[in-house]
Amino acid sequence: MKDPSRSSTSPSIISEDVIINGHSHEDDNPFAEYMWMENEEEFNRQAKFLLRQILFLAQIEEELWEEEFIERCFQEMLEEEEEHEWFIPARDLPQTMDQIQDQFNDLVISDSSSLEDLVVKSNLNPNAKEFVPGVKYLNI
Numbered sequence: 001m002k003d004p005s006r007s008s009t010s011p012s013i014i015s016e017d018v019i020i021n022g023h024s025h026e027d028d029n030p031f032a033e034y035m036w037m038e039n040e041e042e043f044n045r046q047a048k049f050l051l052r053q054i055l056f057l058a059q060i061e062e063e064l065w066e067e068e069f070i071e072r073c074f075q076e077m078l079e080e081e082e083e084h085e086w087f088i089p090a091r092d093l094p095q096t097m098d099q100i101q102d103q104f105n106d107l108v109i110s111d112s113s114s115l116e117d118l119v120v121k122s123n124l125n126p127n128a129k130e131f132v133p134g135v136k137y138l139n140i
Contacts, residue, residue, distance in 0.1 A: 029035075129137065
């Protein structure tokens with residue numbers, strides 16, 4: 001019977017073609033497999049440089065996102081201000097003494113009994129010294 005591993009269709013292996021650990025048998029240097037380590041320091045230096053570049057770009061990207069966010073916030077604030085009616089002195093303040101007098105007349109204390117209740121419930125000291133801004137008082 002014929003051995004299938006020795007069939008004529010399989011290529012014959014010649015001893016010169018045998019490759020061990022990625023290198024042909026004829027290599028004179030047994031450390032050829034580790035020759036890539038010769039430039040390991042250069043590789044590490046370049047890797048560190050690239051890593052610093054990536055971190056720098058990530059930081060710039062984060063700053064750009066923050067600037068865009070702040071810009072959107074300002075834009076929303078401006079739009080919100082435009083939507084709401086705000087106090088405009090030239091428009092909202094009275095221009096004549098008659099208008100001021102009318103507004104003053106509209107300010108009325110309802111009745112005297114509520115005023116008396118307010119005075120009775122007050123925590124203020126009626127015997128306290130009058131406050132004068134900029135004067136320091138000593139506690140004696």
